[in-house]
Amino acid sequence: MKGIFNKTGLTAGMVFLAFQLSAQSESTSGSNILLYVLIGIAIILFFGMLINVADNLIGIEAKQNNIDVEASGLTLVPNFRHLFGSRTAAYTAGTPVTVLTKGHDILLEGEAQDKVVPATGVTRYAVQPPNFLGLQPIPKLTVAVGDSVKAGDQLFFDKQMPDVAFVSPVSGEVIEINRGAKRAITEIVILADKTQEYRQVKAPDLAKADQATLLRFMQESGAWSLLHQRPFNIVPDPTRVPRDIFVSTFDTAPLAPKASVVIAGREAAFQKGIDVLAKLTSGQVHLGLDGRGDEAPPAAFTQATNASKRYFKGKHPAGNVGVQIHHTAPVGGSDIVWTLGVQEVITLGNLFLEGRFDASRIVALTGAELKDAHYVHTFAGANIGELIGNNLSNDHVRLISGDVLSGIQKTTNSYLNWSDDQITVIEEGDFYELFGWLLPIDLRPTISNTFPNFLFGDIKFRANTNTHGEKRAFVVTNDYEQVMPMDIYPQHLMKAIIINDIERMEGLGIMELVEEDVALCEFVCVSKQPLQQILREGLNNLREQV
Amino acid sequence: MKKALLKFFERIEPDKDKSPFLHTGYDAFFTFAFTPNHVTAGGVHIRDGMDLKRTMVHVVLALQLLYIFGTYNIGNQHFAALGLYPGAFEGLHLKLVYGLIKILPIFVVTHLVGLGVEFFYAARKGHAVEEGFLVSGALIPLIMPPDIPLWILSISIIFAVIIGKEAFGGTGMNILNIALLARVFVFFAYPTYISGDEVWVAGIEKVGAGMYAGQAYGMVYGAFDSLFNAFGWATFGAGQTAVVDTFTGATPLGLAAKGGWAAVTEHYSASQMWWGNIPGSIGETSKPLVLVGALFLIFTKVADWRIMVASVVGFVACGLMINGIAPDVFGPETKGIFKFMAVPWYYHFYMGSFFFAMAFMATDPVTAASTPMGKWIYGFLIGFIGLVIRILNPAYPEGWMLAILFMNVFAPLIDYYVLEANVKRRSKRQLALAKRRAAQAVEVETVTID
Numbered sequence: 001m002k003g004i005f006n007k008t009g010l011t012a013g014m015v016f017l018a019f020q021l022s023a024q025s026e027s028t029s030g031s032n033i034l035l036y037v038l039i040g041i042a043i044i045l046f047f048g049m050l051i052n053v054a055d056n057l058i059g060i061e062a063k064q065n066n067i068d069v070e071a072s073g074l075t076l077v078p079n080f081r082h083l084f085g086s087r088t089a090a091y092t093a094g095t096p097v098t099v100l101t102k103g104h105d106i107l108l109e110g111e112a113q114d115k116v117v118p119a120t121g122v123t124r125y126a127v128q129p130p131n132f133l134g135l136q137p138i139p140k141l142t143v144a145v146g147d148s149v150k151a152g153d154q155l156f157f158d159k160q161m162p163d164v165a166f167v168s169p170v171s172g173e174v175i176e177i178n179r180g181a182k183r184a185i186t187e188i189v190i191l192a193d194k195t196q197e198y199r200q201v202k203a204p205d206l207a208k209a210d211q212a213t214l215l216r217f218m219q220e221s222g223a224w225s226l227l228h229q230r231p232f233n234i235v236p237d238p239t240r241v242p243r244d245i246f247v248s249t250f251d252t253a254p255l256a257p258k259a260s261v262v263i264a265g266r267e268a269a270f271q272k273g274i275d276v277l278a279k280l281t282s283g284q285v286h287l288g289l290d291g292r293g294d295e296a297p298p299a300a301f302t303q304a305t306n307a308s309k310r311y312f313k314g315k316h317p318a319g320n321v322g323v324q325i326h327h328t329a330p331v332g333g334s335d336i337v338w339t340l341g342v343q344e345v346i347t348l349g350n351l352f353l354e355g356r357f358d359a360s361r362i363v364a365l366t367g368a369e370l371k372d373a374h375y376v377h378t379f380a381g382a383n384i385g386e387l388i389g390n391n392l393s394n395d396h397v398r399l400i401s402g403d404v405l406s407g408i409q410k411t412t413n414s415y416l417n418w419s420d421d422q423i424t425v426i427e428e429g430d431f432y433e434l435f436g437w438l439l440p441i442d443l444r445p446t447i448s449n450t451f452p453n454f455l456f457g458d459i460k461f462r463a464n465t466n467t468h469g470e471k472r473a474f475v476v477t478n479d480y481e482q483v484m485p486m487d488i489y490p491q492h493l494m495k496a497i498i499i500n501d502i503e504r505m506e507g508l509g510i511m512e513l514v515e516e517d518v519a520l521c522e523f524v525c526v527s528k529q530p531l532q533q534i535l536r537e538g539l540n541n542l543r544e545q546v
Numbered sequence: 547m548k549k550a551l552l553k554f555f556e557r558i559e560p561d562k563d564k565s566p567f568l569h570t571g572y573d574a575f576f577t578f579a580f581t582p583n584h585v586t587a588g589g590v591h592i593r594d595g596m597d598l599k600r601t602m603v604h605v606v607l608a609l610q611l612l613y614i615f616g617t618y619n620i621g622n623q624h625f626a627a628l629g630l631y632p633g634a635f636e637g638l639h640l641k642l643v644y645g646l647i648k649i650l651p652i653f654v655v656t657h658l659v660g661l662g663v664e665f666f667y668a669a670r671k672g673h674a675v676e677e678g679f680l681v682s683g684a685l686i687p688l689i690m691p692p693d694i695p696l697w698i699l700s701i702s703i704i705f706a707v708i709i710g711k712e713a714f715g716g717t718g719m720n721i722l723n724i725a726l727l728a729r730v731f732v733f734f735a736y737p738t739y740i741s742g743d744e745v746w747v748a749g750i751e752k753v754g755a756g757m758y759a760g761q762a763y764g765m766v767y768g769a770f771d772s773l774f775n776a777f778g779w780a781t782f783g784a785g786q787t788a789v790v791d792t793f794t795g796a797t798p799l800g801l802a803a804k805g806g807w808a809a810v811t812e813h814y815s816a817s818q819m820w821w822g823n824i825p826g827s828i829g830e831t832s833k834p835l836v837l838v839g840a841l842f843l844i845f846t847k848v849a850d851w852r853i854m855v856a857s858v859v860g861f862v863a864c865g866l867m868i869n870g871i872a873p874d875v876f877g878p879e880t881k882g883i884f885k886f887m888a889v890p891w892y893y894h895f896y897m898g899s900f901f902f903a904m905a906f907m908a909t910d911p912v913t914a915a916s917t918p919m920g921k922w923i924y925g926f927l928i929g930f931i932g933l934v935i936r937i938l939n940p941a942y943p944e945g946w947m948l949a950i951l952f953m954n955v956f957a958p959l960i961d962y963y964v965l966e967a968n969v970k971r972r973s974k975r976q977l978a979l980a981k982r983r984a985a986q987a988v989e990v991e992t993v994t995i996d
Contacts, residue, residue, distance in 0.1 A: 034870045066985070106592070243983075283983070332976040404591040426592065429585050434548050436581030437599040444595040450604050450846045451595055465585040469597020470577065470674060473718030476601055477916040478850045487972075489917055492965055507969035515589075524594045526601055527718070532589040 051076055091296035092311045095289070098327045100314030100485040104520060106254040106445045107460045108404070109368035110425070112375050114261055116362060119378035122386040125170045126187040126415035127155055130180075132225060134234030134543075136160065137184035141177065148173045151379075152199035152222055152357030155188050161238050167222030169359030169380045171197040187415060192379075198356035206275055206352065211241070214279055222357050225418065226344035230325065230337050232539050233514040242338040244283040244329055247274070249301040249342055250290035252319030253403035253516075257364035257421050259290065259342060260298050261375055266346045267300035273340075273349030278306040281338070288312055288324035314485060322517040326486045331512050343421055363387070363416065367425035368462045369397040378416075384423060385412030392425065398465050400424040405519035406532065429466025437469060444468065447482055447524050472527040480521040488512065490521045494531060497538030502545055505538055514539075552580070567669040574665065574675035598717075602680040604848045608839035609684050609906070612829040615822060617645035619832070620692045620748050623825045627747045628760050629790035634823075637780055643770050644782075648748050649828060651696055652687045659700045660686070663707040667716065678717030678724070678912075679707070685725035685906060688829025689899075689947075691746035694732070694739060702731040722954045723913045726947050733947070747825045750789060758789040798824065798897040799936065799943040806876075806885025807893055819896040830899035840905035849909035852918060853925035857904045860929025865891025868937055886937055898936060903946030904929070913954040917964040924960055928953050 055076045088097045129139050139156040143149060149172065154165040168190055176189035201221050204213050218224050219238055229236035236242070250259045263270060277285045287304055290297045291311030302309070310328055312318045321339045331337055340348070343361055350358040359380040366373050370391050378387060384399055400407035401417045404424050408417060416423065433441065445461045446453060453459065480490040488509040496504040515532040522531035555576055560568040578599075586593060621641030622634075631637030660679045668675040690699060706728035711720040732739060749761045763771075763785040771781040798819055801809040814824055822832025830836065843849035872887035873880065894900070908914060908928050915924035928949050935945025942948060 033874075037870060282987075329979060330972075330975060332972060333980070335976075398585075398591060400591055407591065409587075409591070424591075430583045432548075432552060432583050433581040434551065434579065437597055438603060440595060445592065446595040448594065448596040448600075448847065450600060450848065463592040465591050466581070467584040467586055467593045468581060468595045469593070469599065470582060470584065472598045472676060473716065475598055475678075475718040475912055476848075477911045477914070478847065478918075479596075481918060482847075487968065489965060489968060491916060492961070507972065508965065509968075509972055519590055522590045523592065524596070526594070526596050526598055528593060528597065530589045 088291060088311070088313055089294060089296075091302070092291050092313075095302075095309050095311055097291055097311040097313060098324075100312065100318045100323070100327075102481070102483055102485040103252075103315030103317055104447050104483045104524070105252065105315045106404070106463075106523070107458060108254045108366075108426075108445070109460045109462050110366050110370055110373045111255055111460075112257065112261075112364040112366050112373045114258070114375075116261065116264075116375040116377050119363075119376040119382065119387055121389050122378055122382045123192055124175070124189055124383040124386065124415075125168075125172075125192055125379055125381045126189045126383070127166060127168065127381055128187050128415060128418065129156065129166070129185050131418040132158075132166065132235045134229075134232065137182065139166070139185060141185070141188070143174050143188070145174055145177055149190065150197045150199040151359065152201065154222070156185070158235075161219075161235075163216070164219045164224045164235070164238055165222050166225050167199075167357055169357075189415075198358070201351070201355050201357070203352040203355055206279060209279075211279060214276070215241075218280070221351055223348050223351055226340060226348055228339045228419075230322070230331050230339055230514065231511040232543055233339075234543075236338055237336070240336055242281045242283075243335045245277045245281045245285045245338045245340070246288065246321050246325050246328070247277075247285065247307075247340050247342065247345055248288040248319055248321040248324055249297065250288070250319045251403075252292075252316035253405055253422075254316070255364070255366035255422070255424055256319070256403055257362065257375065259301070261364075262342055262362045262421065263298050263300050263346075266349075267298075269346045269349035269353055270300050270342065271304055271349065272353050273345035273347075274304055274307050276348055276352055277338075277340070277345070283329075284308045286310065286324070286328050288319070288321065288328075290319070292318070317483075317485065317517060317520055320516055322512065322514055323485055326488075326512055332509075341419060341421065344419065361416075361421055363420075364422045365391065365425075366422060367397075367400075369393050369425040369427055380416065380418055382416045384410050384414055384416060387416065387423065388412070388425070394427075396428050397425050398428050400426070404463065405523055406516040427462070427464040429464030431466070433466070445523075447479065467528050469526075469528055471529065474527055474529065476526045479524045479526055483520045483524055484518075486512065486517070490518060490531070494529070494534050497534050497541075500538075500541060502542060505542070510535070510538055510542065555579070566672070567665065570669040570675060571665055574668070577674065598677045599680075601848055602677040604846055605681045605843065605906070606684040608842045608848075609688065609829065611835045611838060612688055612832065612902075613649075615832045615835050616688060616828040617649050618642055619822060620645035620648045620828065622823065623747045624749050624760070627750050627758070627789050627793050628787045630787070631780075639774065639779055640782060644748070644767075645692075647766055648692045649687060652690060652692075652694065652699060652828075655696045655699055656686045656703060657683045659703045660707055663704060663712070667712045671716070673716075676717035678711065678720075681910075682706075682724040682728075686728050688902075689725060689729050689827045690732070691739065692748035692828055693746060698732055698736050698739060699728075702728040702735070705731045718912055720912055721958075722951055723907055723910050726907055726951055726954075730947055730951060746827065749785075758793065760785050760787045760789070762786050797826065797943065802889055802897060803886050803940070803943060804882040806882070807889045809885075810889075810897065816893070816896055827899065830902035833895070833901050836901040836905055840901065843905060843909065849905065850911070850914070850921055852921040853909045853914055853928075854904050856922045856925025857908055857929035857932075860926035860931075861894070861900060861904075861933055862891060862929075863926070864930040864933040865894055868933070883938070883940070889937075894933065894936070898944045899946060900929075900932065903932070903950060907946065907950050908953075913957060915957040915960045915964075917961050919967075920957070920960040920964045924953055924957055927956075 088099065129135055135158045139158050141156045142154050149168045151169060151171045152167050155168050156166050157164060170190055170192040172190045172192040174188060175191045177185060178187040180186040204217055227236050251257065274285055285307040287301060287307045287309045289301055289309055289311045291313035296302055312324055317323050325331060325337060347358055361378055361380050362375050363378055364375050365388065371393050372391055376387060384401065399410045399412065401410045401423060402408060402420045403422055404426060407424060443453060443459065443461060445463055474491055477491065484490055493505060493508040493510060496508055513535060515535060518531045518535050525531060560572055562569045618641055621644035624644055625631045625637060625641060660683050664675055664679050686703065706724050710722050710724050710727040714720050750758050751761050753759045763782045767782040774781045798810045798814050801813060818824060820833050824831055840854060844851045868887050869891055873884050876885060908925060915921050931952060932945040932949035935942055935948055
């Protein structure tokens with residue numbers, strides 16, 4: 001692909017040069033200017049062709065010998081990016097770096113301070129079956145209200161994959177089983193014990209166990225629920241081995257928790273988790289490392305063994321695992337890959353280190369409407385009201401499990417989603433604004449230069465949930481392209497999904513996307529279109545077809 | 547203040563079921579005054595401050611300088627033809643008032659008719675009034691001759707909005723640029739008013755074969771005259787002054803088509819054409835002001851710079867090509883077309899309305915190609931084809947309107963191939979990946995066997 005770009009660039013350059021020549025010969029008279037120009041073009045084309053052919057031959061030779069042409073600097077035509085590309089930090093030396101030029105960091109007020117407080121006030125935890133995409137709406141429960149469970153005890157399973165256990169994050173008593181529309185089970189609530197008890201399991205020995213044993217252990221111990229399968233972002237198919245496993249070690253979403261806080265003190269578990277994952281794939285475990293800062297990311301990531309590493313430098317969504325997959329080894333065809341977050345890897349590692357399902361989580365409480373934004377140490381599925389306590393600065397707020405782009409709206413009586421490690425609290429924006437579209441009274445995050453934001457640099461915004469406009473048809477064309485660091489045309493993909501053209505949406509790369517990957521496009525959308533919802537509908541349609 | 551306004555709006559809200567048309571109008575004005583209190587639901591929780599109203603209004607803002615200059619220039623050209631007030635600022639009040647009297651009816655009629663059709667369709671279809679006409683309505687007066695009869699204007703706008711936009715489903719769905727569709731309608735339906743080789747100086751009429759004179763000034767001017775008299779300023783007078791001898795009935799492009807650059811410079815100097823002190827459509831004559839608008843659009847990212855740059859490249863490429871095949875020496879028998887072809891490519895920037903078309907017409911995001919690569923191709927071809935029409939086609943003195951409409955039709959095709967390339971690239975990449983994996987797997991196996 002890059003080679004082609006070089007060649008087109010070269011050809012364009014030659015044509016341009018030819019025109020330059022003819023422009024200069026403008027002033028000189030004589031009826032054979034055209035002839036001279038044509039001869040000039042022919043000469044340049046000839047030499048250009050020679051170079052191109054030589055370049056191609058080198059490329060073919062390199063391919064036969066399995067050499068990366070670009071990395072080894074074998075191209076005759078220098079790569080544009082090598083000449084003018086941005087510098088990468090010194091610590092990335094020796095590791096491949098992907099520089100992403102597209103994207104946008106939404107800077108918000110209410111970043112969590114670097115202190116981790118144990119969440120003492122939380123008594124209720126819930127496992128929410130709708131968090132696990134791909135399950136049937138009514139899973140088969142193995143507990144009833146009043147039962148007491150240990151952390152790691154099975155709560156339910158899906159009838160399509162009866163061997164995969166979904167387990168309790170804490171020990172305690174099942175106090176509620178809540179149902180939603182069409183009697184789908186939405187929450188299994190557990191009142192936690194004061195002291196946690198764990199179901200002890202005997203993890204197989206990594207050095208000796210074969211893949212099948214490991215997979216079986218993962219499924220019955222509850223670790224399966226930590227995994228996501230791409231495409232579709234669903235609970236993995238227990239019968240298939242993933243092509244690769246991807247772990248993004250940093251999160252670039254607005255107010256996202258810092259990797260250094262999350263990993264602190266749990267480095268060994270992380271490495272163990274990586275070791276386990278390496279046994280589970282036919283390919284490799286890929287770690288996406290944070291190449292943005294001046295300082296290297298935590299050593300637990302950079303020194304991790306048994307994994308292939310790659311730095312990503314760029315604005316959000318550089319930390320999204322989907323973007324990293326796209327630039328490492330894209331998903332397509334019948335491939336499946338698994339993705340996990342750092343905390344899930346740690347839980348997995350602890351399962352093998354200590355023989356128990358430890359669902360403890362560092363959760364960042366963030367957002368401008370919190371009195372004190374910091375990290376708390378709790379368990380997956382904690383009650384949000386209890387987690388926040390009396391930390392709210394007013395009550396006209398929106399509570400979000402996750403970040404402001406792809407999180408889910410919650411109430412004080414609902415629970416943190418299974419894979420989330422962040423709660424964001426922002427102001428509800430249900431007010432009218434006089435000429436708000438023309439003369440906004442306050443600054444707001446935007447990628448548009450029609451706002452004076454570009455004058456202020458790193459200003460942090462106090463965003464609210466107002467849509468700042470009404471929904472319209474797709475009109476403008478250059479906004480998604482500014483924030484989508486993948487070779488995908490979001491607007492055309494969305495249109496293909498809306499008209500349910502299966503072949504087209506597959507061709508345009510729907511398999512490489514999940515909601516969080518188009519969330520930033522949805523944020524910048526001038527027409528206020530619900531891209532994440534459209535994408536999920538497309539993915540669901542596609543899954544029904546497969 | 548804000549609360550009182552809100553209350554007022556609440557009180558006057560018409561019933562939606564009883565009078566849908568009134569409610570649509572009310573809704574349009576209400577959302578104009580107030581950003582609605584909608585909050586995000588599902589998906590993202592915060593939204594960019596940019597919306598379609600703001601996008602559209604920035605195009606309108608970019609046109610403001612052209613409106614001011616256009617108003618002045620209508621009067622300026624009128625008096626220049628009559629040989630009065632030759633200085634730029636002489637008789638400024640007369641020139642401005644004259645221009646205003648010409649442009650205001652055009653502006654008002656454009657918006658009444660265009661928005662009327664929009665409101666009607668919005669009420670019929672039961673959706674909010676969309677912002678598309680904000681830009682079309684601002685562009686249409688600028689590309690019309692100052693003397694256009696208002697009934698022709700109305701018919702062209704009704705045609706453009708109904709056939710060009712509403713028939714396809716409203717804002718964002720149209721194939722052709724609405725403003726250009728209105729103009730092309732006048733162009734083909736009423737060619738005598740807009741053909742383009744005769745200049746459009748407002749208020750000049752033919753009084754005999756080859757004889758022109760200023761029209762009589764009507765009542766409105768009389769009213770202003772009494773005002774100016776009170777200040778002791780110059781007045782319009784009775785009118786019907788004969789035009790000056792040097793007055794020509796031809797545009798620079800009309801002249802160039804007959805006699806090349808030499809014929810143009812007999813009547814218009816290069817700097818005059820560059821600064822826009824020439825007759826033409828209302829808003830397109832001043833190149834520097836158009837470029838200011840273009841830079842504003844590029845900086846705010848409201849319009850895509852790729853299309854603008856690509857069309858300049860296409861323009862230059864075509865100009866060079868035509869220069870290349872033009873004869874160098876003219877004999878007495880040489881036809882006008884060869885002289886026109888020999889006009890150096892950079893002089894073509896001075897004549898006609900390339901910059902206006904490039905900045906404001908070609909960049910319409912709905913009708914342009916929508917992929918970055920497609921935009922390069924689309925823009926290049928506009929610049930190229932437009933100049934071909936301008937120079938090589940004897941029937942149409944200027945080519946941008948036709949070139950852009952032509953490329954509007956082809957934009958989906960260009961996008962189709964760009965997307966096809968993306969699909970192919972994806973499948974190829976997957977094949978290569980699979981191959982590499984297979985090679986690695988073989989390697990691993992050989993290692994274990996050893």
